Amino acid sequence: MQVSFNPSLEIDRVLRETALSVPSIGPDFDPGVRPADPRFGDFQANGVLGYAKRKGINPRELGEALLHALQASDKLDPKQIEMTLSGPGFLNFRLSGEFLWQWLLEHAGKEDFRAGATSLRKGRTIVIDYPSANTAKQAHIGHIRPMVIGEAIARLLDFCGAKTIRDNHIGDWGTNFGTLIMKIKRDGINLEQISENPLAALDNLYKAGSALEQEQPELREQSRSELVSLQNGDPENTALWEQIVDISTRAFDALFAQLGVRVDHTLGESFYRDKVDRIYDELTETGLAEESDGALVVWHDEVKKFSRDNERPYPFNIRKKDGASNYATTDLATILYRVEEFKAEEVVYLTDARQQDHFEQLFLTTKKWFAAKNYPVPQMNHVWWGTILGPDKKPFKTKSGETIKLQALLDEACQRAYIVVTAKNPELEEEERRQIARTVGIGALKYADLSSNRTQDYVFDWDRMLSFEGNTAPYLLYAVARINSIFRKTGIDPDAAIEGASPLETEAEQTLARKLMGLPNALELTLHDLRPHFLCTYLHELAGAYSSFYNADKVMVEETDVRARRLLLCARARTVLITGLELLGIDPLERM
């Protein structure tokens, strides 16, 4: 018997083929195969109902015709896949225990899952635009989302066969440098002598500089001229700028290391400063851009909001009236670079919800521009998310109303986790407890960010995310640790082949086995919308199925065949949980 990584695709394919032989069904038939409620089977095909409705035929009769054709075709072995028609026209498919078992045998290790998933995005070159931090400012709680969601999505795309390029598009050429340089020069500060937290010092200098500009507006002119001379290549200002960027880079690298974020390229706005003239030229030459109020803008008349006769004009402004570029300009230059240099077939942007209009305009403009110039148009995708809220349902702040620094957040997560770990497992060495606490704390923080639908705001709650109950990282990590414990005690390598197992028997075994086979669907859902919470939900259900199994059926029993079978289930659960956690950017633990 042959089983595929995702049996529902196989069923879908067979249904489409078979449908061609049914007179009342045309080639536009979509079987609509999906996982079913366990009461009805493993998979169900709902497409018959919708199709019958559109064609004005009786759905039950259509279902019967399709089912008969299916049974006659011999394409699905009825001993392995039981097919039934029920209700108004649902087609239900239940896999045999033998089929399930075969699936478990053929999908043993992480590489088998990867091999199954790799067809989903095989060889596709995808640039991921993240985490796109700003220079000269300390990271705060808001920056955790691009790092965590971006990393998870990048790992998922990697796993599914894409050739990913993680491009950190930093804001290192903005107007804030004028103010910062003005303030640094005014105070005669030597950046090399700033000690402990240089980025915090820069942050404060900028704030002080801005405040000063408020008091003495004439200083704004000075800041502007510092910026102009920086942009004209003045050696002194360039040296200062390099120091500032360097300080920022170091600070962010430290955060990336703690959060497991990997960056392939850091090509910020400064990198594109000599590439913007081409943007102005090409967009003007193709007739897309025109002057408006002294600025160079692109209108999109087919979209009401961006059309020139909208009651509130909202064009895509690509050059300010003072002649300077802005983020629209650099984003256009950037996408061109990614297509020309990286051969990007797809670009995924990760930002918060507030930038939706910008990306809609960017995508519209890029499509028209590339079409006019005959450049390959990449698929463009804006992955956006909501706000992290505090208990008061307002953006999460400290008690005194200040923005929470990202480093402080990470430290608190580890501290809180350490207290919990120490309470639960005091006999471990302190160093190991510290290490476990780091994994649990950071993992809990990440999981909280990933487990709810990203397009919604979510309420931040320390106690909930660090709880060992519910849909949390500790619950998943604990499930893995318990499995590890079994293998440690028996001295068996969880990755080694397990021989002599007898087929599945108990209800808990079968439920767990079915849940294990749900991985392909979870991956596809996650990939389709680039929403990691689908994977989280699946992993939580899997860990739950494992825990139920663990409580119901003892693994280390005398009968060697039963023991082997249950060990195999443990090994598979472990592999899937570990694989899933790693895709989310969470490090599994040997014990906790």
Place this chain on the structure above:
RNA sequence: GUGGGCGUAGCUCAGUUGGAUAGAGCAUCGGAUUUCUAAUCCGAGGGUCGGGGGUUCGAAUCCCUCCGCCCAUGCCA
């Protein structure tokens, strides 16, 4: 005003082209532990899916309308 998101159990959230009796976790209540990590498991109660109307075999999901919350609304990113 326009556009986007949202409103589902006391709380936090799921809910895959419209599908079968709307789910989970927490909290509450009742059980299970000479245990392979009980940091767990099993069970119970809890809902006019914001209100109203419509489309149809079928609506949390689609359409209309109203109410409420968050966000965006040309030269910051």
